Amino acid sequence: MDTLSQQVTETLRTWILHGRLTPGTRVEEVPIAETLKVSRTPVRAALAALAMEGLIDHQPKKGYLVRAFALEDILAAYEVRSVLEGLACRRFAALGVDDATAALLRDCLRTGDEILAKGQLLLDDLAPYQQMNVTLHNALMQGARNPWVVRFGAQAQAVPFASDRIMLWHDHGVILRSHDDHHRIVQAVIDGDAARAEQLMREHVYYAGILLRDNYQRVLDERAGSAVAQDPPLALSNGA
CATH class of the missing domain: 1.10.10.10 (Winged helix-like DNA-binding domain superfamily/Winged helix DNA-binding domain)
Incomplete structure (x- = not known):
């Protein structure tokens, strides 16, 4: 292409x-x-x-x-993500982290820390935090040095509500908990603690799926309201 x-x-x-x-x-x-x-x-x-x-x-x-996508499909994608990203972290920790990637991961952590240190999530902070999150997760996936992990991980990411490309939560407490996970995951990977790195990442993604499951209707309602408020991007029609 x-x-x-x-x-x-x-x-x-x-x-x-x-x-x-x-x-x-x-x-x-x-x-x-x-x-x-x-x-x-x-x-x-x-x-x-x-x-x-x-x-x-x-x-x-x-x-x-x-x-x-039905909720069951989305939760299934989270399950796949947790396994694949956990595997990526385990392999990365076992193979060793090069200095450049370690610096990149620590820079991502600092970016998230600076945003969350304000005690609230400002509208202007959502895009930078989202980009940081994508960069961090991508670096960990690439660290597996396994193209199949990256390929199948990308497929699981291409499911609405299951992708790290979007931020479903604007709650400071929820994002702070998630970023605390990032710190523990990155440290385990850099320390070469493969088993801990895998388990932490699996729990990190699994919890995100549980959070969505418990708040799915609210997320749908908020997205519907957002879609009504914005100008339609294309002159498209409903499929019926």
Whole structure:
């Protein structure tokens, strides 16, 4: 896939994960191409890629529709994430952490600490914290030095509400607990404590799934309110 197609794929994936394209929405080449100011060729490639990921479904005479995920599907993705990311941390700890990656991980921790030291999560802090979280988790996954762990981990991430690309919680206490996990995970990996690193990461992701399970309806209601408040990104229609 060329760079432009990758950019279109990333944009559409982000829209789906963040709820700008809601389940059941029909996504078509022409309006997407017009909105993104690209030709239909990269859009066609992007839609095919997202269908392979399972984020959209192709239906006869309806084209592509944004897939709806049941809560059971989302929790199953969290289960897979916990196993794969735990495995990644175990391998990384056993293989050893190079100085550059150790510095990157510590920088991520400092960034999170500075944001959370304010005692509240400001609106302007959400994007930087989210980017820090993605960078940290990606570095730990890459540290496994196993392309299959990275590949299957990315597939589990491509499920709405199960991805570390989005922040479901704006509660300072919830995020603080999660970032405390980051500190313990990174320290175990750097110390070479493979068993502890794996267990900590598995619990970290597992708890995120439990939190979603217990607050799923509230998350749906908040996302629906956000979708109503924002301008529609495309001239798309519901799939019915």
